[in-house]
Amino acid sequence: MATPDPPAVPAAPRGWRARWTAWRNRILSSPAFQKRAAAFPLSRPIARRRAARLFDLVAGFAYSQTLYAFVESGLLDWLAEAPRRQSDIAAHIDLSAGATHRLLRAAEALWLAEQLDGDWWTLGGEGAALSGNPGAVAMIRHHHLLYADLADPLALLRKDRDEEGALSRYWAYADSVDAAAEGQAAVSPYSQLMAASQPMVAEQVVSAYRFSRHDRLLDIGGGAGAFLEAVGLATPEIALGLFDLPAVTELAQTRLETAGLSPRVTIHPGDFRRDAIPDGYDIVTLVRILHDHDDDVVAGLLASVRSALPPDGTLLIAEPMAGTRGAEAMGDAYFGLYLWAMRSGRPRHPEEIGALLADAGFSRWRLVRTHQPLIARIIVASS
Secondary structure (H helix, E strand, C coil), X not given: CXXXXXXXXXXXXXXXXXHHHHHHHHHHCCXXXXXHHHHCCCXXXXXXXXXXXXXXXXXXXXXXXXXXXXXXXXXXXXXXXXXXXXXXXXXXXXXXXXXXXXXXHHHHHCCCEEECCCCEEEECHHHHHHHCCHHHHHHHHHCHHHHHHCCXXXXXXXXXXXXXXXXXXXXXXXXXXXXXXXXXXXXXXXXXXXXXXXXXXHHHHHHHCCHHHCCEEEEECCCCCHHHHHHXXXXXXXXXXXXXXXXXXXXXXXXXXXXXXXXXXEEEECCCCCCCCCCCCCEEEEECCHHHCCHHHHHHHHHHHHHHCCXXXXXXXXXXXXXXCCXXXXXXXXXXXXXXXXXXXXXXXHHHHHHHHHHCXXXXXXXXXXXXXXXXXXXXXXX
């Protein structure tokens, strides 16, 4: 029997970009070039910045764990109240003097803490900014689940989303055969996390888009109502609707009643994967919804929204997106692996969302600028 020919090896790209990157990589990987660049006065600052960025990649996990320890120990909150002596800090967080000193020095190196005269400590600049951002603090506390899944990242990727991990178990109700039947015990942890981090997204959206041009707004997947609360308080004349799983809408009802918005709010319990989207609204919002779901679910949701909207209706999508200038790592490195571990969804470029919108029958879409695109970008589509 003749031996079969080996499969043909595809030819590598040969265009100008491939040739340029090959030349660049040969130069940058050369020890002799690295030595000359570090020694030459004009290239020395560039070489130092590149070396620092590379070391940050190497040491990034230690940095994130320092941040986690600083938050989880209670140091962030305690130092936000007043400067503290190191001996009092050790007693407060139940660490030895040596361990406390090591944590404080590590936090100082990351600008989370700052030493004052003697052995007094206070928050550093980054720590002060973080203390005013409860949503970011909630995510940091939540990240121990992601870190558990990423302990062996290749093992996580090789599972191909076929096996549960720590993060996917956190919102397992969303993939339930009958998600609408889940109780509050199943939905509350994730809903409360989203409620804590939603205000920073809501601030971006409310600052960038004028909701007063609309009469009735439906927020799909609105969770505990944090986004709807922000819109309602900023736009007193608009009627509001919230569509989410029954157990989740119970949490939203309590929050919106406390905010004094319940007379303006209609609650629609349901599962958007199986139930029809309520009509009668001239704007529908999807805030941090699309990137949590795979393309088939997103396509079905967008088609349902298009059917529910009037001919001149509007869909507003707000979430972090891939390819955001200055936040590329946030899009594909952070959210890419986070959503892989969640076993659902992926970060998308605006153009990918636009293609899904066109397939769903929307006539046109546009990007709306936000102050902090790293936190959220906005797409507005017309039916």
